[in-house]
Amino acid sequence: xxxxxxxxxxxxxxxxxxxxxxxxxxxxxxxxxxxxxxxxxxxxxxxxxxxxxxxxxxxxxxxxxxxxxxxxxxxxxxxxxxxxxxxxxxxxxxxxx
Numbered sequence: 001x002x003x004x005x006x007x008x009x010x011x012x013x014x015x016x017x018x019x020x021x022x023x024x025x026x027x028x029x030x031x032x033x034x035x036x037x038x039x040x041x042x043x044x045x046x047x048x049x050x051x052x053x054x055x056x057x058x059x060x061x062x063x064x065x066x067x068x069x070x071x072x073x074x075x076x077x078x079x080x081x082x083x084x085x086x087x088x089x090x091x092x093x094x095x096x097x
Contacts, residue, residue, distance in 0.1 A: 002029040006045055010060055014067065025067070032062040039082050041089040054085050 007025050011017070016025075033045060036058050043055035058081060065074040075082065 002026050002033060003046065006056075006059075010063055013060060014064065025063070028063045028066045029059065032059040032066065035062060036082075040086040043089070051085065051089050054081070054088075058082065058085065 004022075006029055007022055010025055010029060011022075036055050037043065040055060040058075044052045045056050045059060047053070047056075058078060061078060062071065062074045065071045065077075
């Protein structure tokens, strides 16, 4: 779930100072969380592990692309990060078994 904390973090990055777009930003962030989870695995968007932080960074970057109507370029530009995080998260999942 996307909290107001994450919305505020995104707004800070994007230099958005008003709250008129908060509902739309929360929706875009939610879509990005779902996308990154589908590609890399489960993570805690407010977690502090390396994987959580890397996944959150990808969520914020994908949302930036989406906000700027350029989401179709995100995967091409971040493919290596998505791939690396997916491998790392799969390795962590196997280590826990």
